[in-house]
Amino acid sequence: MTSPAQPRIFVTGATGQLGRLVIGALLRSVPATRIVAGVRRTDSDAARDLAALGVELRIADYSRPETLAPAFAGVDRLLLISSSEIGQRTAQHRNVIEAATRVGVGLIAYTSLLRADVSPLALAQEHRETEAILRASGTPFVLLRNGWYTENYAASIAPALAHGVFIGCAGEGRIASAARADYAEAAAAVLTGEDHAGRVYELAGDDAYTLGQFAAAIGEAAGRKIDYQNLPEADFAAALVRAGLPDGFAALLADSDAGAAKGALFDNGLQLRALIGRPTTPYEVTIAQTWATLAALSSAE
Ligand SMILES: NC(=O)c1ccc[n+]([C@@H]2O[C@H](COP(=O)([O-])OP(=O)(O)OC[C@H]3O[C@@H](n4cnc5c(N)ncnc54)[C@H](OP(=O)(O)O)[C@@H]3O)[C@@H](O)[C@H]2O)c1
Missing domain, CATH: 3.40.50.720 (NAD(P)-binding Rossmann-like Domain)
Structure with a gap:
């Protein structure tokens, strides 16, 4: 370039x-x-x-x-x-x-x-x-x-705490998400660097988790047990609609989880880490940050 x-x-x-x-x-x-x-x-x-x-x-x-x-x-x-x-x-x-x-x-x-x-x-x-x-x-x-933003799943931490259960339809699919800030830094690195024209970067987090592990990590942060409940795709979409999401968006999220069950959100190429020159943000950190924000909000009420 x-x-x-x-x-x-x-x-x-x-x-x-x-x-x-x-x-x-x-x-x-x-x-x-x-x-x-x-x-x-x-x-x-x-x-x-x-x-x-x-x-x-x-x-x-x-x-x-x-x-x-x-x-x-x-x-x-x-x-x-x-x-x-x-x-x-x-x-x-x-x-x-x-x-x-x-x-x-x-x-x-x-x-x-x-x-x-x-x-x-x-x-x-x-x-x-x-x-x-x-x-x-x-x-x-x-x-x-x-790849997926960890924040997509972190958005379900509050309802998971309210119901004691984290729902999804990703089964045992492993998800290599990263924090939005990690992807932002990668974009900045490409925009300010040289010789990126023509390249295709597959960007994902260093570590992968199942939604069962994600639910367990929410429980760790909150100091109580949160179970993961795996639902059929249609039931998960219906639950999202009942929670207030528009039909089309709920269907897309359920479709994405179903894709994750087949490995569509997994990657272990570590290209994001290489672009930003540091490890990606562990999902436990994003969970802890979200939990701290929720705890601060509820104590301010
Ligand atoms: N990888 C993932 O997990 C993931 C998850 C969610 C979304 N995404 C994709 O990544 C994008 C960025 O994510 P995000 O979290 O920053 O989403 P976001 O907060 O919803 O931001 C979307 C941005 O797109 C702008 N936009 C929408 N329609 C536009 C239009 N007609 N003209 C110009 N700008 C327009 C919005 O402008 P306003 O501020 O004016 O509304 C906003 O700045 C999303 O738009 C979506 O395509 C990826």
Whole structure:
């Protein structure tokens, strides 16, 4: 990859949880003046927080192509954080990739999904389509095929404590998740490093666990026994709907757990660790952090 000595780096979806962590990680080695945060609106709290860090904000809405080429003007490297609007993502990502290609962005890094090319997860389809668009674009690109965030499962710690049971349908499948911050650091390393164009990184945590082990670790943190109850996929999806999730999202989460049962969220290539130059965050640490936050909240009530 040929690139200017001081490339300007653009992060889309910068107000999201991953985006904010990427900006934070970039700021550890890059002056704020070289970072541009892509946002849908500039008047949100998250956008204001980013502006307070000294990074430039530009409107970049995946669904409004007219915002994208102007946003990417003068940008050398772009992180396309996959959209959270499932079902619309291929068209949205196409808009981003076409605009970036039109204005001559030198490198697109895309947050894909672990082994997106062969993954049985329903979520993989839009990532496969996006990867194909990138390949056809002619713009140099690098794939950050992110595994599961440990936070996805940590979000179920509160209900597990309320019911004394952690439910899922991943069976004995081993899950090599990592903390969102680990993936953010990897993205920052790729955006600030050299010779990443053309690479495909399969990113996952150093250690893997079953959901039974995850439930046991919640119990350790909370000082009481939490069992794991493995459900048929349809029953798990129904339980998620009863807990308030929309039908489609519940089905996707259950499908992902069913994929995990077949090993779709397992990886032992240690590529994330290599990119960030340190071990990934153990799932027990994410559980302990979540437990401490929940305990602090309940004692403040
Ligand atoms: N690997 C995993 O386990 C995992 C888990 C969940 C999600 N993901 C994927 O990883 C992405 C980042 O995760 P996250 O935790 O940061 O998700 P998040 O907190 O929901 O952030 C999603 C970001 O996408 C932005 N976005 C959505 N629609 C957009 C549009 N039309 N134009 C521009 N920006 C748009 C959001 O903007 P606003 O702030 O304006 O809403 C937000 O900044 C997700 O979007 C999803 O594709 C991966």
